[in-house]
Amino acid sequence: MKQIAEIFSQGEEIVCGQTVDSNAAWLSQQLVELGFTLKRHTAVGDDVDDLVALFTEIAERADCCICTGGLGPTIDDLTAEAVSIASGQPLRFDDQAFADIQQYYARRNRVMPPANRKQAMLPQSAIRIDNAYGTAPGFALRFKRCWFVCLPGVPSEMKNMFTSLVRPQLLQGFELQPACLVSLRSIGIGESAIQQCLADFDVPAGVQLGFRAAPDEVQTKLLFASSFPEQEKRDCVAAVADRIGDYVFANDGLDEAQGDLLDVVSKAMSRKSYSLALLETASQGQLAAKCLGCDWLRRVEINLDWGRNTGAGEVGGGDLLPIAKIWAEQLKAREQTDFALIQLFSGSAEDYRDKDKAIVLYNALATPSGVVSTQLSAYGALKTKQNQAALFALDLLRRYLQNKCL
Amino acid sequence: MKQIAEIFSQGEEIVCGQTVDSNAAWLSQQLVELGFTLKRHTAVGDDVDDLVALFTEIAERADCCICTGGLGPTIDDLTAEAVSIASGQPLRFDDQAFADIQQYYARRNRVMPPANRKQAMLPQSAIRIDNAYGTAPGFALRFKRCWFVCLPGVPSEMKNMFTSLVRPQLLQGFELQPACLVSLRSIGIGESAIQQCLADFDVPAGVQLGFRAAPDEVQTKLLFASSFPEQEKRDCVAAVADRIGDYVFANDGLDEAQGDLLDVVSKAMSRKSYSLALLETASQGQLAAKCLGCDWLRRVEINLDWGRNTGAGEVGGGDLLPIAKIWAEQLKAREQTDFALIQLFSGSAEDYRDKDKAIVLYNALATPSGVVSTQLSAYGALKTKQNQAALFALDLLRRYLQNKCL
Numbered sequence: 001m002k003q004i005a006e007i008f009s010q011g012e013e014i015v016c017g018q019t020v021d022s023n024a025a026w027l028s029q030q031l032v033e034l035g036f037t038l039k040r041h042t043a044v045g046d047d048v049d050d051l052v053a054l055f056t057e058i059a060e061r062a063d064c065c066i067c068t069g070g071l072g073p074t075i076d077d078l079t080a081e082a083v084s085i086a087s088g089q090p091l092r093f094d095d096q097a098f099a100d101i102q103q104y105y106a107r108r109n110r111v112m113p114p115a116n117r118k119q120a121m122l123p124q125s126a127i128r129i130d131n132a133y134g135t136a137p138g139f140a141l142r143f144k145r146c147w148f149v150c151l152p153g154v155p156s157e158m159k160n161m162f163t164s165l166v167r168p169q170l171l172q173g174f175e176l177q178p179a180c181l182v183s184l185r186s187i188g189i190g191e192s193a194i195q196q197c198l199a200d201f202d203v204p205a206g207v208q209l210g211f212r213a214a215p216d217e218v219q220t221k222l223l224f225a226s227s228f229p230e231q232e233k234r235d236c237v238a239a240v241a242d243r244i245g246d247y248v249f250a251n252d253g254l255d256e257a258q259g260d261l262l263d264v265v266s267k268a269m270s271r272k273s274y275s276l277a278l279l280e281t282a283s284q285g286q287l288a289a290k291c292l293g294c295d296w297l298r299r300v301e302i303n304l305d306w307g308r309n310t311g312a313g314e315v316g317g318g319d320l321l322p323i324a325k326i327w328a329e330q331l332k333a334r335e336q337t338d339f340a341l342i343q344l345f346s347g348s349a350e351d352y353r354d355k356d357k358a359i360v361l362y363n364a365l366a367t368p369s370g371v372v373s374t375q376l377s378a379y380g381a382l383k384t385k386q387n388q389a390a391l392f393a394l395d396l397l398r399r400y401l402q403n404k405c406l
Numbered sequence: 407m408k409q410i411a412e413i414f415s416q417g418e419e420i421v422c423g424q425t426v427d428s429n430a431a432w433l434s435q436q437l438v439e440l441g442f443t444l445k446r447h448t449a450v451g452d453d454v455d456d457l458v459a460l461f462t463e464i465a466e467r468a469d470c471c472i473c474t475g476g477l478g479p480t481i482d483d484l485t486a487e488a489v490s491i492a493s494g495q496p497l498r499f500d501d502q503a504f505a506d507i508q509q510y511y512a513r514r515n516r517v518m519p520p521a522n523r524k525q526a527m528l529p530q531s532a533i534r535i536d537n538a539y540g541t542a543p544g545f546a547l548r549f550k551r552c553w554f555v556c557l558p559g560v561p562s563e564m565k566n567m568f569t570s571l572v573r574p575q576l577l578q579g580f581e582l583q584p585a586c587l588v589s590l591r592s593i594g595i596g597e598s599a600i601q602q603c604l605a606d607f608d609v610p611a612g613v614q615l616g617f618r619a620a621p622d623e624v625q626t627k628l629l630f631a632s633s634f635p636e637q638e639k640r641d642c643v644a645a646v647a648d649r650i651g652d653y654v655f656a657n658d659g660l661d662e663a664q665g666d667l668l669d670v671v672s673k674a675m676s677r678k679s680y681s682l683a684l685l686e687t688a689s690q691g692q693l694a695a696k697c698l699g700c701d702w703l704r705r706v707e708i709n710l711d712w713g714r715n716t717g718a719g720e721v722g723g724g725d726l727l728p729i730a731k732i733w734a735e736q737l738k739a740r741e742q743t744d745f746a747l748i749q750l751f752s753g754s755a756e757d758y759r760d761k762d763k764a765i766v767l768y769n770a771l772a773t774p775s776g777v778v779s780t781q782l783s784a785y786g787a788l789k790t791k792q793n794q795a796a797l798f799a800l801d802l803l804r805r806y807l808q809n810k811c812l
Contacts, residue, residue, distance in 0.1 A: 017434030028423030041449040192479040192519045285691030300708045
């Protein structure tokens with residue numbers, strides 16, 4: 001049976017937006033990997049009524065809830081009090097917790113402020129969770145259906161306590177069946193076009209299909225139940241990848257993670273000790289910047305005049321692909337590299353700025369076995385087009401290295 | 407009377423932790439500024455029953471709720487359907503929304519996939535919120551106590567729609583007493599150092615002080631109650647800015663927004679028709695890429711060998727500032743620009759990669775009135791150092807243009 005889990009974050013700074021709640025995402029990933037079904041994240045501020053109401057709700061509908069924040073020494077830290085009110089039990093003074101807090105200050109040659117005594121007050125039935133990195137101990141207790149685990153909001157303390165103490169407790173206390181997530185990573189094709197490719201694909205029982213659009217790629221996600229047979233899993237991934245086609249540059253979750261587009265290109269370039277020379281126009285340094293730390297990038301030129309002063313960017317597209325190809329051969333010969341990549345574009349400076357207008361990108365790659373090229377349109381706001389321009393150029397290299405049809 | 411607001415995020419990727427929900431924080435800040443009292447954030451996955459339950463709960467307890475996500479064309483995008491079930495009204499086909507989606511594809515010379523038709527289905531009583539940047543229109547409707555506003559989850563689309571369309575609607579539809587938020591934007595100084603600068607500053611009653619660290623800047627935020635007198639507000643901002651010092655490059659919220667570091671530099675360069683030539687090493691194209699669309703950038707060179715093949719990056723720092731200054735003069739003379747900016751660094755490739763080691767950046771700027779320079783350390787992961795390198799170089803130009811001490 002699936003175990004339902006929730007995340008509960010406390011803090012005025014979260015609910016008012018001064019802090020982005022990255023704890024919730026980190027904890028959710030941990031719980032999904034353990035085999036929990038994540039149902040909700042909730043954040044509320046430092047108000048005891050709001051906290052009591054939320055504990056009471058969650059106690060009825062979840063099997064496990066990880067709470068962060070509200071364990072500090074100040075008056076707005078209300079988690080233990082709210083749990084005690086909600087679950088109808090008094091707070092008790094925990095001698096060991098108090099000794100640990102005193103020792104924390106003693107080791108730092110500091111006097112414990114009186115306010116910290118409050119952190120040793122835990123709900124009657126709670127088990128203490130020691131905090132090796134700070135003053136706030138955590139605690140866990142059952143309240144109705146739900147096993148509540150309360151941890152401090154400081155990410156480093158919370159993560160350490162979860163990994164070393166909470167995770168083993170959960171594995172022991174719950175019957176869990178960890179699921180397996182496989183992501184197919186693609187570039188150059190949108191979410192809805194992928195869905196069309198998969199329209200006639202019957203998703204097997206025990207598999208959940210999802211999509212995620214990120215700035216640099218679209219991910220097609222397959223979540224397999226723990227009982228799903230290994231070979232059928234591989235067949236299912238292969239069938240989906242096949243339908244999406246050569247836009248797929250990597251998959252994550254089957255074997256070793258392959259990484260993002262640059263990782264895939266970089267591994268292939270390094271494996272064969274290949275080298276690249278690059279001329280950027282439309283992306284204006286963005287591709288070079290992405291390649292920071294890649295030793296195979298040997299030479300970068302940025303042509304700012306293209307499409308600006310000379311008006312060359314406004315030239316009709318017909319003649320640009322041949323020009324890009326010739327320049328690629330010339331750059332490769334001049335720099336003595338294995339590859340040379342030329343990026344040209346057509347479209348005026350106004351087209352580039354206008355989110356409703358496209359620019360057309362002409363990429364040519366001189367390789368050890370001739371020149372290959374692509375011609376693609378980039379859309380959207382200025383920075384979106386720029387990023388597309390950098391990625392399309394890099395993807396031409398990826399396609400050549402992966403022997404994908406050009 | 408205070409108006410209660412909540413944030414509702416939809417998406418399996420949020421509830422399972424693959425995506426950190428930064429939309430919720432951004433929207434909360436906007437609503438706090440408008441004068442709402444923020445009570446909860448909730449995120450649920452792509453499950454229609456969970457969505458219906460949450461809409462129904464929120465409808466009873468909040469005056470306004472901003473929802474993000476679930477407006478895409480795919481089967482797991484369920485917001486409109488869930489709202490329609492929860493509020494007991496059918497979906498209707500919105501002709502204008504459909505025409506807009508078709509036009510979105512037509513402008514891109516692409517055929518609209520049939521799946522996108524779904525995005526034109528809105529709940530009967532909803533008003534449409536146009537999306538100028540994507541295919542998913544948003545919508546808003548009243549359900550019981552609450553005014554629900556549903557927006558796409560893509561941050562750029564969501565933010566644009568909120569700012570241009572939703573914000574004015576909320577100001578009109580609710581009796582709000584907007585607070586006034588003034589942000590002092592700084593670069594080159596950390597959050598805790600700023601806090602130290604302000605240690606002896608008495609924050610006046612009616613003002614809330616906060617900080618936000620972003621990748622490109624640190625913002626010191628002063629939230630003034632709506633009744634706070636104008637002149638005292640200006641005095642308070644000036645006093646805080648004065649304490650932080652010349653790290654402050656702009657303030658937002660007092661008069662016309664001054665924008666980010668590049669905006670500040672770009673306005674000053676354009677006003678005087680200045681031109682710049684640039685040599686990048688450590689940032690490897692990142693600064694050029696940031697300057698896309700800036701006509702005052704006339705020439706970019708990227709030196710990949712610096713700090714790599716030649717080992718020049720490992721040279722001790724003592725001699726680098728003089729070299730950078732000479733090169734700046736030479737580049738300015740050769741390119742006949744008003745300014746030339748040279749970026750050098752010391753530190754090996756290993757130091758650059760190691761998040762626990764620093765590299766030292768030497769920036770020299772040749773100006774119409776001599777050469778100015780800075781020497782600064784960059785810390786953190788590879789990409790963090792690269793971004794710092796780009797920003798520090800740009801900030802030298804900003805300091806010269808603003809006549810800040812160098």
